[in-house]
Amino acid sequence: MARSLIPNTTWARRLIYELIYLSFGLNRTGMFNVGFAPARPDIRANPAFADRPNQIQLYAEMFDRLPWEADRWRRSDCLELAAGCGGGLLYLNTHRAPRTSIGVEQSNVAVWRARRLGVDVRQGHVARLAFEDEQFDCVFCADAVGYFPVAAALNEAFRVMRPGGYLLLAESFHGSREAARNHFHRIGEAAGFDLLDCHDATDGVRRSLVEGGKRSSFVQRLPGALRDSLKETLFLEGSERLRLWQTGAYSFVIVTFRRPP
Numbered sequence: 029m030a031r032s033l034i035p036n037t038t039w040a041r042r043l044i045y046e047l048i049y050l051s052f053g054l055n056r057t058g059m060f061n062v063g064f065a066p067a068r069p070d071i072r073a074n075p076a077f078a079d080r081p082n083q084i085q086l087y088a089e090m091f092d093r094l095p096w097e098a099d100r101w102r103r104s105d106c107l108e109l110a111a112g113c114g115g116g117l118l119y120l121n122t123h124r125a126p127r128t129s130i131g132v133e134q135s136n137v138a139v140w141r142a143r144r145l146g147v148d149v150r151q152g153h154v155a156r157l158a159f160e161d162e163q164f165d166c167v168f169c170a171d172a173v174g175y176f177p178v179a180a181a182l183n184e185a186f187r188v189m190r191p192g193g194y195l196l197l198a199e200s201f202h203g204s205r206e207a208a209r210n211h212f213h214r215i216g217e218a219a220g221f222d223l224l225d226c227h228d229a230t231d232g233v234r235r236s237l238v239e240g241g242k243r244s245s246f247v248q249r250l251p252g253a254l255r256d257s258l259k260e261t262l263f264l265e266g267s268e269r270l271r272l273w274q275t276g277a278y279s280f281v282i283v284t285f286r287r288p289p
């Protein structure tokens with residue numbers, strides 16, 4: 029089976045992400061996650077999100093899990109881990125209007141692209157957050173936990189979060205929804221968080237991957253090995269990773285944690 033282009037070594041993975049974000053056209057938001065389908069009409073109709081509506085919808089699903097009224101959002105300070113090019117923060121700012129929002133992201137190209145979108149993403153490592161203790165009410169992360177040392181990152185998320193604050197993780201898991209719940213419960217608890225909810229978003233993510241897999245005509249024109257690796261990286265039609273999703277080997281959960289008040 030061809031392997032995904034995202035390598036396991038930290039420096040190589042970082043380089044690949046720089047290249048991925050460089051390869052995106054300048055008029056694109058630069059979103060890079062599995063997505064959730066169908067995207068709501070207001071997201072599809074927004075020109076800022078028109079190129080990647082399912083990827084923005086994944087953020088909408090995540091923020092919906094937080095039991096906050098509009099007023100609570102307006103008094104909140106939010107931090108995104110591995111924010112990519114900032115499309116999720118743009119959605120957060122326009123639809124929830126928190127008091128402040130900041131992202132941390134390892135890729136310099138992504139940080140540069142996020143600035144063009146008008147959101148505050150800073151270059152950094154999620155396991156070494158350059159923030160004071162107890163500064164944020166909500167910390168969130170979409171489709172990135174598998175790429176960094178999760179225990180160290182959750183310890184940092186706990187440190188920078190105010191008591192009573194929330195952590196949202198939207199993440200895929202190779203296994204059942206119950207196994208995912210147990211896994212995230214364990215790693216969240218180790219960092220000091222209480223697990224409040226583990227929401228199953230598998231169906232919507234699978235629909236998004238199947239939709240996205242069909243929009244791949246340029247990949248078919250590439251030479252053999254590169255084409256096969258890209259197919260795996262992007263879950264395209266005919267890839268083993270998409271097949272595993274379709275046969276139910278993967279689940280996708282949105283996990284809500286709370287730092288005890």
Ligand SMILES: C[S@@+](CC[C@H](N)C(=O)[O-])C[C@H]1O[C@@H](n2cnc3c(N)ncnc32)[C@H](O)[C@@H]1O
Nearest residue numbers: 045059060061110112133134153154172175176
């Ligand atoms: C699948 S992408 C998701 C990006 C973004 N959340 C989105 O939905 O578009 C994973 C992201 O994690 C970032 N990343 C990986 N390891 C990181 C680390 N140690 N610190 C900060 N960002 C990291 C990558 O550069 C990449 O932008």
